[in-house]
Amino acid sequence: MIRAADEAATAISWAGARVLVAGGLGFIGARLACRLVTLGAVVTVVDALEPQAGGNIANVADIRDQATIRIADLGDPALLRDLLPGCDVVFNLAGQTGHLASMVAPLQDLDANCRAPLALLEACRTLAPQVTVVYASTRQVYGRPIVLPVDERHPLAPVDINGVHKAAAEAYHGLYWRVHGLDTRVLRLTNTYGPGMRVKDAKQNFLGLWLRQVLEGRPIELWGGHQRRDFSYVDDTVRALLEAARVPMGQGRILNVGGCPPVSLRELAEQLLAQGGGDGGLVVSPFPSDRERIDIGDYYTDDSLFRGLTGWAPETSLAEGLRATLDYYRAALPLYL
Structure with a gap:
């Protein structure tokens, strides 16, 4: 859902550009790679297709x-x-995104979210010092918010290993800009959803599992439900990544990217059930203790800095995004199970 003026400007910027998308078979990375191809970029996708990640051919x-x-x-x-x-540009969307998984296997998360991005930065420094590196980080680095909405001045206090490692990777990118002059840009993304997300379980995003449960007529299991979150449709997130790579004065910046106005998880579940026609209903359960210890409660984003720099704003409402995602998986669900 890109405005005509944005389409023309973006096409001019990306035509003929050589772009590497790391994690490019995953949910956001693949959507980004497809968009870049349509804009005329010369695209290379790299993905390890780790079974526990979200990659899918x-x-x-x-x-x-x-x-x-x-x-x-x-x-x-x-x-x-x-x-x-x-x-010309490297988009790094590779990594391990599971918060509970990072607590269970912290050294594996260290390799995926610290060693790998650091190795990529060092390779860029020596092999492609002219390149622009855009790194996809997460709102999880903030931990439990002290004040809402959360802007970039909020203290970093991750509640799980994944958040600690993503914060470290952010610091690597800042260091390579300040010390080596490598053009790095970091986006702290909020909850992203849409076609292509992992739906066979909740390892990437709980909403993926909810989508599957609705389409299979099973009940959605909701823990708590009062937590308020903002959600970004994948095409809006892709536009943000493209803008981040090209915006003047973006070098060395760490910027929030949010989504739709916040909703409670109960409201989200009810919208999904209403749009999906699911007859399984909603089951509210106590929070599992291992999940509750790393839950951040309410979170929604202040991304006014990014909007001011780029003119970006989300264009897909939550209702529109859920509808498009359900329509996609009605046809494609077997490919993701």
Whole structure:
């Protein structure tokens, strides 16, 4: 849902650009890669297709003949020596996103969310010092908000290992800008949803599992339900990533990107049930203790700084986004199970 003026400006910016999308078979990365291809960029997708992550070859079915797709570990030095020279922009959406999984396997999360982005930064410094690196971070670095909405001045106090490691990766990007002059830009994303997200379980996002439960006629299990969150439809998030790469004076910045006006999780579940026609209903359960310890409660974003720099704003309402996502999975659900 890109305005005509934005479409023209973006097309001019991206035509012929050489772009590497790390984590490009995952939910957001694949949507970004597809968009870049339509804008005329020369796109290479790298993804390890780790079983616990969100990568799915179905996400790039429309561009398999138009982009270079490499199933490989981003930390492979030979791979980076092959792909980085001459690259204009690197979007790094690779990583482990599961909060509970990071508490269960912290060293695995360390490798995915600290070692890998650091290795990529170092390879960019030596092989492609002219490149722009856009790193997808998370609102999870803030932990439990002290004040709402949360802007970039809010203290960082992650409540899980994943948030700690993402905060460390942010710091690496800032350091490489200040010390080495590498053009790095970091976006702290809020909850993103839409076609292509992992739906077979809740390892990437609880909303994915809710979508599956609605489409299969099973009840949505809701823990608490009072928590208020903002949600960003994937196409809005993709536009934000594209803007982040090209905005003047974006070097070295860490910026929030939010979404729709906040809703309670109960309101979200009720909207999803109403749109999906699910007859399974809603089951409110006590918070599992392991989840409750790392839940952040209410969170919604103040992204006025990013909006002011870029002119970006979300264009897809929650109702529109849920409808489009349900329509996609009505046809494609078997590909994601």
